[in-house]
Amino acid sequence: MISIEQALKIVEQQEIERKTSDVDLDDSHGFYLSEKISSPFDLPSFDNSAMDGYAVSGIYDYYEIVGEIAAGDTSEKSLQSGEAMRIFTGAKIPSNTTAVVMQERTNEEDSVLHVDERISEGQHIRRQGNELALGETVFAPGHLISPASVGLIGSLGLNRVTVFKKPDVRIISTGNELIPPGESKSEGQIYESNSYALQSALNRFGFECREKTHIKDDFSAVKSGIAEYLDRSDVLLLSGGISVGDYDFVKQALEENGVTQLFYKIFQKPGKPLYFGRKENKFVFALPGNPASSLTCFYIHVLPLLQRFSGAAETGLQRLSIPISHEFEYGSERPIFLKAHVDNQTVSILNRQSSSMIHSMAMGNALVFFDGPKSVPEGEIVEVILI
Template identity: 30%
Template sequence: MLEMRKPIPVSDAIAKVINHTCQNTTEYIPLSESYGYTLAEPIIAQQDVPHFNRSAYDGFAIRSADSVGATGMNRIPFRVIDHIGAGHVAKVALAEGEAVRIMTGAAMPTHADAVVMLEQAVVTEQGFTIRKPFEPHENVSLQGEDACQGEELIPAGGFIHPGTIALLATFGYTQVRVTKKPIVGILATGTELLDTFDDLVPGKIRNSNGPMIAAQLARLGVESRSYGMLADDMDACYETVVRALRETDCLITTGGVSVGDYDYLPTIYERLGAEVLFNKVSMRPGSVTTAAVANGQLLFGLSGNPSACFTGFELFVRPALNKMMGSQKLYLPYEKAVLTEDFSKANPFTRFIRAVYRSTPQGATVTPAGFNKSNAVSSIARGNALIVLPGGSAGYEAGDEVDVLVLGVEEGTAEWLL
């Protein structure tokens, strides 16, 4: 008896997964290890930035009032009464006609309100002369100009990147409250699977999905635990799934979700009492992608076909894990690009085509990455993006503008373009 499954649209499937995903609890971690986490609390300015008026240049701190009337013909002289580098504080306040030699970043002396840059001064025996008047605050970084104490600078949920870390360091955070990252289990199913180190034998292939998913998780900064490969054996598979769910936050299986005689995952979901969120998505590849929830834990049943597995991960697993980690930006980066070659194959389902995306000042282009079936593996390796073609659309021609989801975001461009 062949089970009939009703496909649901990609966006509905994503929404179902996200609605069943909970954000993890929070923890404190050292600032030096916080890159790639998301903030579990906003960054509030703990002090004004800068927290004192600072010289913006190497030069001389003066009272701007003393510079009024200076011209090339009427140079005004200043006496240098002190000399301070950054980190030091002038010992005396300025009186009329006095100046302090000051370095970039040093606190302005009392009564000083402008800085003459070294290249604006002509040094004399007693000090220097200037040939133009200075405005109050000229060449001075004012207290609080970057941020005021108490101001919320970055909301909770912000991704902790290098700039965030600079800000946290400025405010003295040695520990940061972040959302915990999940640990994700990976279990490959299929009697045909060999390990990477195995020699090929007739009818069998090496497991490429397991190592691939571990790397997709690594790209998200998420730790994985491999539960190896299981032959299509119902009981062994069930026991391993139960153990994996106990030991991890979320489980990804590959294979076994279709309607074949050895596709045991549907039965395992039933034995777990899991709610199946969907088991057919109107997309190519990956239409058999399945998501289920058992005791609040997500189970993703990805296709055993590499391209379908890869796509299912990026579309459904990625946003769920991002949500667990507290992120506000769950989905793959979007770009628009011009197709460089015809893509004539139409399909009633939404198509995700592995492709090479390239953006330059002359425009952004995208090119299918070669052999394009759900069992393809070479095109995953060649691609850095997915072209998205809406379901039901006719074929596309070179020159058409298409939607692109960018995957290979670790890489840059080969030429300096500017």
């Protein structure tokens, strides 16, 4: 059995064969860039108006209005001292413009513009290259493409980007007692939920489950199912069958499929019987069957590997140090991840902490981590992991 820190280090130290792909800008959100993006031109590429108003030449109380410039007008226009042109947001500034005056600060009468404010040279003008200069680095490799990133990349005229491919992930759940939701349940049967939770967790962080299946507790079936799914996966997630019961065949089936064990069993609660293995450039996590254990292990140990595959420089979930809203006592020697809810900059540890109970995790949005026995008063700062 190893510590949480040792397990995380083993995951972090794995050499990963990252793959790249060109994707359409429309599909790029949530990917990490694999290549630098530099600005192909100055942004803005010309001086333009920051608002609707008037371009004026010189600083006077009134101007002669000599024309109008709409956004998208590509003609070359010029002002003489004392002249003004009606201009709209984004339109190209005529040469010899001193400033743009807001429409609300003016009065127009018989083609004469009267200005109701003191004019400052350069006001309300977006200067060429003010945001980005030609050749300037816009994004470095490893940048996570956000909606704003998509907008900026599009403003540079790029409709495709080169990104790190996300890993192919597949899920196998095991257990004779499990049946799919929607079927009639008999005494002794349980609805299978872990694969659904894991698939949703993948989606939550921008990943996709390519396939999932359920296999009964039969060694030959488990072995052949692992062989089939492992062949098509970068990361294979198994749920259940990894403990030491008579019908827990997953570990042996992985070994007979040529998977090398990197660790098995972690000194933590929940999620002690977690298995991590590798076969060439393919990785396997065999997760505990208890629902809360399965999701906790995904959040803490699986997600960082998936993020590394995707090109992320920093991995794992956001961690905070915030006060607890109530007294709490924990007596076990094992480090523990407790289901919790963060609200108004404090955290509350929820009831129903058993590894078989997922209701409290569904009601929560965080895990509180204690590295051993704790007795904390209300208001003490605790470590929180946002999920």
